[in-house]
Amino acid sequence: MTLNLKVWRQSGADSAGSLEAVVAHGISPEMSFLEMLDLVNERLVHDGKLPIEFDSDCREGICGTCSLTINGKAHGPDLGTAVCQLHMRSFSDGDTIVIEPFRARAFPVVKDLVVDRAALDRIIQAGGYNSVTTGPHADANATLISKPDADAAFEAATCIGCGACVAACPNSSASLFTSAKLTQFAKLPQGQPERDIRTIRMVTTMDDEGFGNCSNIGECEAVCPKGISINNISRMRRDYVRAVLRTGGRVTES
Amino acid sequence: MTKLESKVPEGPLHEKWDNRKHHYGLVSPNNKKKHTIIVVGTGLAGASSAASLAEMGYKVKNFCISDSPRRAHSIAAQGGINANKNYPNDGDSTWGLFYDTIKGGDYRSREANTYRLAQLSSNIIDQAVAQGVPFAREYGGELATRSFGGALVSRTFYARGQTGQQLLLGAYGALMRQVDGGNCEMFAHREMLDLVMVDGRARGIITRNLFTGALERHAADAVVLCTGGYGRAYFLSTNAVNSNATAAWRCHKRGALMANPSYVQIHPTCIPASTEYQSKRTLMSESLRNDGRIWVPKNKEDVGKPPNSIPPEDRDYYLERKYPAFGNLVPRDVASRNAHYMVKQGYGVGPLRNAVYLDFSTAIKEKGKAAIEAKYGNLFDMYQKITDENPYEQPMRIFPAVHYVMGGLWVDYDLMSNLPGLFVAGEANFSDHGANRLGASALMQGLADGYFIVPASVSNYLATERFNLTPVKDDQAEFKAVEKDVRANIDELLKLNELALKKPAEERRTVIDIYSELGKILWDDVGIERTAEGLEHALEAIPRLREEFYSGVLIPGSDDTFNKYLEIAGRVADFLEVGELMARDALDRDESCGCHFRADHQTPKGEALRNDEDFAYVAAWEYKGRGEKPVLHKEELEFEFVELKQRSYE
Numbered sequence: 001m002t003l004n005l006k007v008w009r010q011s012g013a014d015s016a017g018s019l020e021a022v023v024a025h026g027i028s029p030e031m032s033f034l035e036m037l038d039l040v041n042e043r044l045v046h047d048g049k050l051p052i053e054f055d056s057d058c059r060e061g062i063c064g065t066c067s068l069t070i071n072g073k074a075h076g077p078d079l080g081t082a083v084c085q086l087h088m089r090s091f092s093d094g095d096t097i098v099i100e101p102f103r104a105r106a107f108p109v110v111k112d113l114v115v116d117r118a119a120l121d122r123i124i125q126a127g128g129y130n131s132v133t134t135g136p137h138a139d140a141n142a143t144l145i146s147k148p149d150a151d152a153a154f155e156a157a158t159c160i161g162c163g164a165c166v167a168a169c170p171n172s173s174a175s176l177f178t179s180a181k182l183t184q185f186a187k188l189p190q191g192q193p194e195r196d197i198r199t200i201r202m203v204t205t206m207d208d209e210g211f212g213n214c215s216n217i218g219e220c221e222a223v224c225p226k227g228i229s230i231n232n233i234s235r236m237r238r239d240y241v242r243a244v245l246r247t248g249g250r251v252t253e254s
Numbered sequence: 255m256t257k258l259e260s261k262v263p264e265g266p267l268h269e270k271w272d273n274r275k276h277h278y279g280l281v282s283p284n285n286k287k288k289h290t291i292i293v294v295g296t297g298l299a300g301a302s303s304a305a306s307l308a309e310m311g312y313k314v315k316n317f318c319i320s321d322s323p324r325r326a327h328s329i330a331a332q333g334g335i336n337a338n339k340n341y342p343n344d345g346d347s348t349w350g351l352f353y354d355t356i357k358g359g360d361y362r363s364r365e366a367n368t369y370r371l372a373q374l375s376s377n378i379i380d381q382a383v384a385q386g387v388p389f390a391r392e393y394g395g396e397l398a399t400r401s402f403g404g405a406l407v408s409r410t411f412y413a414r415g416q417t418g419q420q421l422l423l424g425a426y427g428a429l430m431r432q433v434d435g436g437n438c439e440m441f442a443h444r445e446m447l448d449l450v451m452v453d454g455r456a457r458g459i460i461t462r463n464l465f466t467g468a469l470e471r472h473a474a475d476a477v478v479l480c481t482g483g484y485g486r487a488y489f490l491s492t493n494a495v496n497s498n499a500t501a502a503w504r505c506h507k508r509g510a511l512m513a514n515p516s517y518v519q520i521h522p523t524c525i526p527a528s529t530e531y532q533s534k535r536t537l538m539s540e541s542l543r544n545d546g547r548i549w550v551p552k553n554k555e556d557v558g559k560p561p562n563s564i565p566p567e568d569r570d571y572y573l574e575r576k577y578p579a580f581g582n583l584v585p586r587d588v589a590s591r592n593a594h595y596m597v598k599q600g601y602g603v604g605p606l607r608n609a610v611y612l613d614f615s616t617a618i619k620e621k622g623k624a625a626i627e628a629k630y631g632n633l634f635d636m637y638q639k640i641t642d643e644n645p646y647e648q649p650m651r652i653f654p655a656v657h658y659v660m661g662g663l664w665v666d667y668d669l670m671s672n673l674p675g676l677f678v679a680g681e682a683n684f685s686d687h688g689a690n691r692l693g694a695s696a697l698m699q700g701l702a703d704g705y706f707i708v709p710a711s712v713s714n715y716l717a718t719e720r721f722n723l724t725p726v727k728d729d730q731a732e733f734k735a736v737e738k739d740v741r742a743n744i745d746e747l748l749k750l751n752e753l754a755l756k757k758p759a760e761e762r763r764t765v766i767d768i769y770s771e772l773g774k775i776l777w778d779d780v781g782i783e784r785t786a787e788g789l790e791h792a793l794e795a796i797p798r799l800r801e802e803f804y805s806g807v808l809i810p811g812s813d814d815t816f817n818k819y820l821e822i823a824g825r826v827a828d829f830l831e832v833g834e835l836m837a838r839d840a841l842d843r844d845e846s847c848g849c850h851f852r853a854d855h856q857t858p859k860g861e862a863l864r865n866d867e868d869f870a871y872v873a874a875w876e877y878k879g880r881g882e883k884p885v886l887h888k889e890e891l892e893f894e895f896v897e898l899k900q901r902s903y904e
């Protein structure tokens with residue numbers, strides 16, 4: 001196949017960027033999208049040009065590193081897939097493909113298609129864990145957890161932290177990301193002691209980092225490679241109200 | 255001459271770790287905050303080490319090659335984590351897990367290390383559950399387990415097919431809690447490029463900021479290396495794109511010994527390659543072998559037919575035929591070798607005839623589609639996304655791929671390398687798996703090292719050596735000198751591009767091109783089956799390729815910005831040396847053991863034939879310079895408690 005790529009090129013966070021046309025020829029439908037870019041880069045390098053910078057790591061959809069917006073969709077046209085698992089058989093010969101980075105104020109561009117998503121780490125830092133210390137703990141079977149609760153916690157915990165939800169949201173909200181982590185702990189007995197403080201701190205940090213508010217558009221759920229449900233956001237809101245009522249909105253640093 | 259002292263404690267096997275812990279020195283609470291510890295890596299071993307050390311009160315500096323610590327490649331581990339809880343009451347015990355692990359490793363690991371691993375396994379599950387890791391549960395609310403290769407009991411805990419992800423996120427959470435509390439400073443998108451030794455001790459590192467290209471110096475009282483394995487030397491492997499050997503290899507160049515580099519595990523159940531441009535191979539969890547049956551057509555003329563059209567009597571379930579006791583659950587090395595053999599004999603299936611079938615039709619018939627979906631749903635989805643074939647309806651095609659390395663930097667029982675103050679944990683060390691690792695044991699080892707061993711042994715080092723640990727600053731001469739070396743290294747790489755541009759256009763090769771050729775040499779000559787001729791070929795071909803690399807290779811761009819090709823170039827330069835050492839070690843070990851299968855040393859039934867008399871040792875290599883012959887040091891393995899036997903899974 002031959003594809004007409006329009007790729008976002010930007011030399012650094014402070015410089016202006018623009019779309020650049022690159023023709024990708026000889027592409028096989030079996031290749032993954034990133035392998036197609038690898039091949040394009042090899043040819044650019046042979047022609048003495050700078051390769052297109054993009055980041056990826058596991059290339060099996062679990063590490064959350066790859067972060068491309070393809071034809072306006074975070075992770076591209078296939079649903080439930082990170083871009084590393086998108087294959088060229090999803091495109092047709094002669095297609096024009098626009099490739100941009102994940103765009104959000106909280107995700108500054110590093111170069112070309114690479115963005116810095118450290119803001120998501122700082123949300124986790126504000127309470128996305130149980131405060132337990134390494135050492136002896138009660139036997140793992142001492143607390144029974146019903147299978148539906150364990151499964152619900154697991155479903156929420158499958159978030160890979162890619163930030164597609166933020167990139168897809170017109171408000172650049174990180175609500176799906178934050179609420180998924182909150183749900184994981186809210187569904188487990190181990191998560192109860194810090195439930196209120198965790199909710200308030202993580203939601204506050206999300207706002208402070210420059211992410212927008214959620215206005216129930218649902219784009220986040222549509223692009224999430226792990227199919228994380230928007231119901232988590234409703235849960236987060238209920239928990240936030242509950243937490244404010246119970247604590248008076250005051251949190252002490254953990 | 256470096257003398258290798260394993261420092262294994264005295265006493266009966268089950269008392270050794272307790273004895274050692276009782277004798278470990280402690281650092282007083284006031285003094286802990288005066289010590290800085292560098293932890294490189296944020297996978298299971300790195301995140302758990304950094305979090306646990308910071309919790310204890312040390313000042314920790316943690317370095318991560320990705321843009322976030324949560325992306326470390328431990329996240330991709332699918333199947334599970336072993337622990338001898340014996341919840342299913344099927345006869346498991348510490349001894350049982352220890353014995354399976356040491357036998358699975360073909361008696362090439364230290365008894366005491368492997369036993370300690372089994373002892374700690376149970377604590378890891380308790381730790382993870384307290385953190386809120388959502389393991390699979392039964393309807394009664396108790397934890398679920400499943401079976402894995404090389405074991406006859408059900409001791410593998412799992413979170414669907416994403417166990418590594420959930421355990422890593424648990425450790426990452428613990429780590430971020432310490433970042434929040436100010437005890438741990440996080441340095442993301444940093445690559446460690448060298449180790450700084452002061453007065454014979456590891457006292458710091460030089461890193462490169464991968465976003466800006468800036469070099470940075472960091473000083474500490476101890477360095478803990480948790481940087482994973484060197485499996486990406488093969489170019490095509492299941493390891494992540496950024497997994498590499500550089501941090502460990504630069505320590506090796508500073509004097510740390512590299513042990514058993516030829517022990518490389520080839521995972522049996524991976525999706526076969528489909529095009530020549532493939533960048534990596536994707537693993538399908540070994541847990542699939544619980545319910546999947548592996549077969550190839552009995553008749554060569556059937557290999558091109560649709561699998562469902564081949565009647566059961568024309569299928570060769572070769573693992574069940576050859577190993578009736580373990581069947582499809584033989585250890586990884588045995589499963590890989592057999593698949594390789596079947597394909598080589600012309601029974602390979604799929605468009606490129608490079609695969610065997612992994613078939614779920616029997617399990618779906620017996621247990622129902624819903625049960626199979628609940629257990630493996632995400633793996634089936636992943637398979638379908640990559641191959642466009644539905645594994646509920648037709649068998650998966652699988653073929654082995656490089657997956658894990660048992661070799662790594664040599665460490666003693668305290669996980670300290672031969673360089674004082676340099677500790678190595680997780681896949682980066684050579685420690686517990688011998689010549690082959692059992693499934694679901696990597697997560698166990700990474701977390702045993704990080705949560706329980708490193709915190710105790712590093713504390714002991716700081717307590718007992720406190721008068722020898724003179725204050726160091728990152729602007730003193732040793733740091734400047736090493737930074738200068740790193741600078742020179744990068745400049746050398748940038749110059750290679752200029753040299754390449756002077757070559758005629760048709761002779762110019764990119765760094766990726768060289769890398770992929772190295773991978774082919776290693777896969778062909780230092781892969782599943784090795785011969786003396788093949789290894790000798792590799793020992794000629796790799797230095798030749800290295801010469802070509804240094805004669806000029808395309809590495810575009812500059813070093814003061816994000817530059818993936820430059821990152822890869824540095825790693826390839828190291829892999830070109832790692833690969834040679836792997837071949838040398840494999841040639842030198844003139845026996846078969848576990849994953850190291852020399853075609854000229856096999857039993858009449860085609861199993862690895864060990865030579866315990868001459869080779870029951872750890873081969874630890876000392877670096878002597880690029881292209882120079884390394885020096886071999888041997889640590890003899892003593893087996894006090896287990897009897898060395900020919901492995902049999904029949």
